[in-house]
Amino acid sequence: MDFFEAGGETVGSTLSWVLLYMALHPEVQEKCRQEIFNCLGVREPTMNDRGTVPYTEATIMEIQRCSSVAPSGLEHKALEDTELDGYTIKKDTLLFYNINSFFLDRDYWGDPEKFRPERFLNDDGSKTLKYERFIPFGFGKRVCMGESLAKAELFIFTIMILQNLRIKISANHAKPDPGQYEAGITRSPLPFHVTLEAI
Numbered sequence: 698m699d700f701f702e703a704g705g706e707t708v709g710s711t712l713s714w715v716l717l718y719m720a721l722h723p724e725v726q727e728k729c730r731q732e733i734f735n736c737l738g739v740r741e742p743t744m745n746d747r748g749t750v751p752y753t754e755a756t757i758m759e760i761q762r763c764s765s766v767a768p769s770g771l772e773h774k775a776l777e778d779t780e781l782d783g784y785t786i787k788k789d790t791l792l793f794y795n796i797n798s799f800f801l802d803r804d805y806w807g808d809p810e811k812f813r814p815e816r817f818l819n820d821d822g823s824k825t826l827k828y829e830r831f832i833p834f835g836f837g838k839r840v841c842m843g844e845s846l847a848k849a850e851l852f853i854f855t856i857m858i859l860q861n862l863r864i865k866i867s868a869n870h871a872k873p874d875p876g877q878y879e880a881g882i883t884r885s886p887l888p889f890h891v892t893l894e895a896i
């Protein structure tokens with residue numbers, strides 16, 4: 698039950714955010730698609746392809762940062778009275794950490810409000826960068842158990858979507874708004890329309 702509950706909604710919502718951000722940023726979408734066709738062509742991706750499509754991987758990371766699907770860690774309980782950074786935390790206190798605040802820290806990211814996949818790339822664009830404040834799966838002892846499965850799903854599904862479909866803003870509906878979402882333990886976009894064009 699834990700795996701189904703923690704694994705379905707989170708990955709599903711992230712893929713909805715992929716569709717939303719790709720529709721809003723067609724230039725990023727085309728750049729990913731170009732990279733994917735250059736490296737993989739039309740064959741199905743495998744996990745061995747990781748590292749060969751850095752711009753696409755950086756785009757998935759930027760979508761995770763901007764959408765903040767798990768905006769906070771799960772609750773954890775202090776096992777004993779603890780002093781932390783001048784604060785006294787009593788035994789049995791429930792604690793959450795604010796993942797979203799890591800993603801929006803202006804001093805750290807410079808322009809956190811901007812959707813900019815390049816921030817996750819090195820200077821020549823050949824490798825993705827690791828940031829200690831990029832923690833979509835939490836951190837520490839109770840970090841997400843499904844992290845590697847989730848990363849695999851996001852990598853494979855995003856690439857297959859982009860190989861097969863062009864995602865466009867619908868001419869007949871309002872533009873999706875990333876600022877409008879359903880907030881709960883996870884954050885998913887409100888229902889939105891896009892047009893999907895077969896490639």
Ligand code: HEM
Nearest residue numbers: 700703704707708767770771833834835839841842843847
């Ligand atoms: C994009 C997808 C996912 C995101 C963003 C995500 C995020 C998180 C976060 C932030 C936590 C809390 C960490 C903490 O409190 O310190 C967590 C815990 C957990 N996640 Fe995920 N998760 C994702 C996918 C999955 C998948 C696919 C599975 C399993 C199939 C999974 C299973 C779990 C479990 C079992 C925990 C509890 C771990 C523990 O308390 O020891 N998650 N996840």
